[in-house]
Amino acid sequence: MEHLVRSCYKKKSGYVFARKAEDIAREYGIDRIARLASNENPEPLSPAALEAAETALKSVNRYPDEKVNVLMNALRAHYGDYHFVTGVGMDGVIETIIRTLVEPGEQVAISTPTFSFYALAAMGQGAGLVTIPREPDFSVDTKKLVKAAKTAKVTILCSPNNPTGNATPIDAVVEILEGIEGLLFLDNAYVEFSGIDYLPLMKKHENLVLGRTFSKVYSLAGLRIGYAFTPRWLPPWYQRSGTPFTVNAVSMAAAAAALPDTAHAERYIAQVKRWRKRFAADVKFPVLPSDANFVMVDVTPHTSDEMVEELARHGVVVRSCRSFSGLPDHFIRVSVGEDWENELFVKVINSL
Incomplete structure (x- = not known):
């Protein structure tokens, strides 16, 4: 078979x-x-996160909150007035965004070499792949990327990049955002270690999503929980296309308690x-x-x-x-x- x-x-x-x-x-x-x-x-993980996880574990006979309110409230308290989506690791967020936006046959553009799951997620949706090689020093040639990704439905850029470690400067990200017609998913899994703040771009660009994870600085890799800053228009469609109850109760509680620590x-x-x-x-x-x-x-x-x-x-x-x-x-x-x-x-x- x-x-x-x-x-x-x-x-x-x-x-x-x-x-x-x-x-x-x-x-x-x-x-x-x-x-x-x-x-x-x-x-x-922090003692506060462990305590919250243990408490949540006592009620796992029930489905978790489908709106992930505990974590959403914690994210807004920590970062301010932004719009968020969540998923099973950042992988789950990426997969759902591609599912939400990309029709079979439409293009997903990826700056390479980089995290291999981007291509797997795009293939899973039946998307066509456009790969844009980085320069010999692994920096991004923004003009070359914009030209190749101009009409792609989603463009994925990892910054700091896995596995090369280098970050893409903010002005280069702005050039990409203003040059492409689709959405830019900027994978910020490692951004806390960089000292670069891409968040102000969210107020100016309706085609930007910033992906984050609790796996690194918050020591929650085993609980598989990711989130993203999104433009206002995206969350309702993301929820419509997403798998029900993706974020479990234990992960939700631990992540919400980890943020303030x-x-x-x-x-x-x-x-x-x-x-x-x-x-x-x-x-x-x-x-x-x-x-x-x-x-x-x-x-x-x-x-x-x-x-x-x-x-x-x-x-x-x-x-x-x-x-x-x-x-x-x-x-x-x-x-x-x-x-x-x-x-x-x-x-x-x-x-x-």
């Missing part, structure tokens, strides 16, 4: 995951693994900024400048997979960038973890 599977998925592989720390520990007999592959916050977020942001400098100074391979909670390292003359495997043998899990379309096969991505994890990575990679 495999002939029933859609041809687009037969032609293109699905999302490629990093190797699991548990598998590496078992294979090499290592008790303690440095988990630096998935851009997670190594610090547990700015000290929790600021601790990890400070850790990230400190270790980005350390990686650049101490790693013997070239470390690219980053505005995210990870760095990309050029491990030439090794391939991505070769270096990942060698680091795994010594108890360090990092991400091979081989699966990022358009990226040469000699880069790895390294998240900022706990001090001991980061120290171990530097020690091991410099010894190879």
Whole structure:
């Protein structure tokens, strides 16, 4: 019965995951693994978020609030008078926005190399893909992007970009917004680590959506909750096309309680900024400048997979960038973890 599977998925592989720390520990007999592959916050969730999650867990025999009011109220209290949508991770938000706006056959434009799920979500809706390669330094040529994405229904740009780490300047984003005819989804999963504030653009541009996540600074990766700032016109249509009850009660409560705990977020942001400098100074391979909670390292003359495997043998899990379309096969991505994890990575990679 495999002939029933859609041809687009037969032609293109699905999302490629990093190797699991548990598998590496078992294979090499290592008790303690440095988990630096998935851009997670190594610090547990805040006590306030944990307490809220435990309380919500007691009522999971009932469906959650379909309007996600607890979280919506928390977002408005934290950020001010904006319009929001939510989803199961930012992946869920992206998928629903494409479902809401893109008819089969219409175009989705993507700046590459970048997060592979954008293309998977577009294919799932039957969209045509337009990919616009970044420059050799991984910056965005805005004129080239606008020309290629001019008539696309949705254009997706990640800033700071995964896996390259660099952010797109605000004036470049404005040039894109004013040059395209469709909507720009600006993935801001890592924006808290950049010092760049794209929010003022929401007041001026009706074709901008800013995607955010609770997976990074708020330590809620396992609860899978994302949100986005949207123009006023979008939320009613998003709710109409969205899957019912996507945000569960536990995630909703934890996220709402995590937002006011700015000290929790600021601790990890400070850790990230400190270790980005350390990686650049101490790693013997070239470390690219980053505005995210990870760095990309050029491990030439090794391939991505070769270096990942060698680091795994010594108890360090990092991400091979081989699966990022358009990226040469000699880069790895390294998240900022706990001090001991980061120290171990530097020690091991410099010894190879």
